[in-house]
Amino acid sequence: MKEPLLELHDISLSFRRKKTLRELLSFSPRKTPFHALRNISLSLNEGEVLGIIGRNGSGKSTLSRLCAGVYHPDSGTRIVRGKAQLLSLGAGFQNQLTGRENVFINGSFLGLSYPEIEKRFPAIAEFADIGEFINEPVKTYSSGMRSRLAFAIATAIRPDILILDEVMATGDKPFQQKALDRMQNLRELAKAALVVSHSPGTLRKICTRIIWMHQGQCIDSGLPETILDKYNSFWAQKG
Template structure:
């Protein structure tokens, strides 16, 4: 039986389809059941062994035009891994990801040239996204307005705080009305005016049939800016639904953990995962057969 959310997805044209995707990493580990100084030194000489880390367990999602999807979860839950997969920066270990357009990734670690002034970085960033110089000139004032930098736009980037740099990244990335935009924690910095400007800009993107993915530890930011939320934990997709239901459940989960009630937290986690209606990707959803 399909819920209302699933039915709405069938009516809208998908922008991102995640079909049975999983992600694993091989990493070095010096862990051993028994460890003495001598065998630690021996492992140092021959090198560490490797273990498999399951960053994301198999999941499927369909995201459509007009949706703003919040991605929440504890550190190490797989949030950033998922956004890297959607952006195409990382290939999944298994499964396929389909996108209607090239996703634009905006994150606090996005590369900028520190020795150049902010206005010069605006030009370079916009050129890299395919704008011509006339369009950049037309959009320049709006970009500065959204960033809230004022005259600081003419100062070297290396003089900016991390919050100032994040705001400029956001303003540049959203200046092209991208069909798919991924934001990783960039909106957690800035004053109330910037939060209002960024919320207004995301609303404009949705109005123009865009899709936004927002990773944030701030449930307030998620509630203000998203129309749908997914909850990841330990690489598992636990919930996918409306903002109020998912955020309130996640708040209960973190409250249990904060109070040391791990049994109740694990029970809530189990019930959430068991209640999840798994998405099944059909050939007609993607327009071609999944890998």
């Protein structure tokens, strides 16, 4: 049996809270750290699409960035076998450069040669479907356009682990469906994927397993139908 592509063992991560100007001037005591993740353990195997669901502030985006290596844990162990690519709206682009230039930069970061990126560029531009804006600075893009291009790049480069953070929540309905269709054919995109979303409907369509995050902790995990039904019931009772 193959080893998991990604393993987290008892991971915890905290951030320092910044003081306001009033607190600095009054010499108030140092704020206690914010515990973003507490004792998280998970594994991601080849062929899996692991979903992470939770309300805003639950720690799911922090967890996705830790899996990608953007953050490092205060305690615990992170093991990644292969290349992980984080696709998060607003992350990974050089705003002053064009979409075309960003395609080549992102590809080179993942170890692709110039000829390899050049070969894949037409497919990336076609899927992103942003027309002549591919030659305009990314800072001029709408959030939907950024998302379309980022998704097209990440899924054309084909990393070992594809990490998507709320990417399919942006863009118009036709693009969202196109993105879902591409994700459902995982083996053409990556060996495994981790998908962060607050949308049970999206995760139900594409995931093989779900982790439910709440206040920095994993409170449950299992098959999509089981976890998502529990999740929906929990928040329905909360009103």
